[in-house]
Amino acid sequence: MPIDAKRTPDARFDNLPGFDYAPHYVDDLRGYEGLRIHYVDEGPQDAVRTYLCLHGQPTWSYLYRKMIPVFLDSGARVVAPDWLGFGRSDKPVDDKVYSFSFHRNMMVELIKRLDLKTVTLVCQDWGGLIGLTIPMDMPDTFERLIVMNTTLATGTSPGAGFDQWKAYNRTQPDMDIAALMKRGTPILTDAEAAAYAAPFPDATYKAGVRMFPELVMVSPGMEGVDISRRAAAWWANDWKGDSFMAVGAQDPVLGPAQMEKLRKTIRGCPEPMVLADAGHFVQEWGEPVALSALKSFGEL
Template sequence: MRILRTDEDRFADLPGYPFTPHYLDVESGLRMHYVDEGPVGASPVLMLHGEPSWSYLYRHMIPIVAAEGYRVLAPDLVGFGKSDKPASVNDYSYDRHLAWLTHWLKALDLWNITLVCQNWGSLLGLRLATELPDRFQRIIVGNGMLPTGEVRAPATFSVWKAFATHSPWFPVSRIVQLGTERTLNKYELAAYEAPFPTTEHKAGARAFPKLVPISPEDPSSSANKAAWKVLEKWRKPFITCFSSGDPITRGGDRYMQRRIPGALGQPHITLRGGHFLQEDSPEDFARIIIDALKAEIAA
């Protein structure tokens, strides 16, 4: 496996992203970057990004939650952000991403975790939580799901998968902008491009759509079905925080609310925004997290 590493100079002086970098090898020669803000001994809030974003997506939310006394961790998935990037699309698989994240989580010895996940962060985070349930205290999902291939994927996803697989042009910042209602400024657009100086660096972003199970025969379908069996007995807090303008995940919040016992009586909310609600409603999203954490103390 040939591994690429984005030059640190490309991340210099990013707007709103002053965080000290942290790194951990998740296998020999493969380095994962993560943000780690707030008191080390505090309850951890794990923020998982999706595609084709990175921890920069959570830049407005991290300091708000950390300021309330919580430890906020936002890793860059392998292939994204400041993390290393295997150069071939074939180097990426659902199981490999889970193995890398699991190694990272166990190496940091995280417990009592509040999971905050969106997009592929949900596909990975919900599997993590169901495979390591004792480590997770609550789950907050924004514009995400855990597909098994039994429900037909939206037409918009099929178009996206074809584009990511076959298009010679893969403009990361424009893709993020298409999923965001507010207009990103030139510095923000440049920040989303920063991890990807060449086409080869984008292999991880191109790989993700093909890894989503869209039929029961897909390799990850059975494992995701097993995860759903755990979720259907999940009684810890499960909160959905979807946006009003995401055609890909629309309706997924109500589906999870019906199937997951821990969702009963929780303060589910629909926020204004597109697919990347962290860009459109970051303060409101952060408040949902803080209120959920404080509700435990009050109880």
């Protein structure tokens, strides 16, 4: 049976500040036929390296607008997809559609469809919760990691900050996303905050936003725990690529303490770049983060 989903009108995405990339779509992905998935795809298709930029909640690929130009200037290909329920991707209306596997399997299929190679995984928030579980199953595809405020959820809560956020999210079925982004990232202009809210004309488009916090694996029996535990072991024992970590120090949910735990999980991960003024959405300081990452990788 087809999944009932909403599609944000294209006009909502007109004149977004700092984000004039042409949209790309696939609507026949294996297992997701009929659902339109959006991704940014810039730079040479045959580039030596590809940066796969994965966003989290409640954002979309717009989050990477300050990092994409730096990666492109290095001669790379940059792919920034929108999870189903976010951005320009279709938005299933039934909360029950959303699960860890629903999202993870979609991204694995998209990576295969786009034939991505020599990938640097760039991830934050749910982009890491899901994205960090993928390289172990595609080790020949991924060569480097840029990781920002995120975690691997292995059956316990990330902490009191997350518990408070989850409780708040439950009270906001029609969350004011522009206001939320402005509170969490005061450097945003009103137009930039509005761009984050552009995908969501009303509450019926926000099932994905509502559900992501509920899916974080805070107890051992939740879907995704086993995969995440396997991923943690893989990053600790089998990862051989270069890594770069940036941390927004003002993040009350996935800040320096949680990121240090993750850093110790990732084999060979150096000391992080700590941004004293940044919060959860580190990509809003994306240009210096991306430049520092390229420098650490020996490209600058």
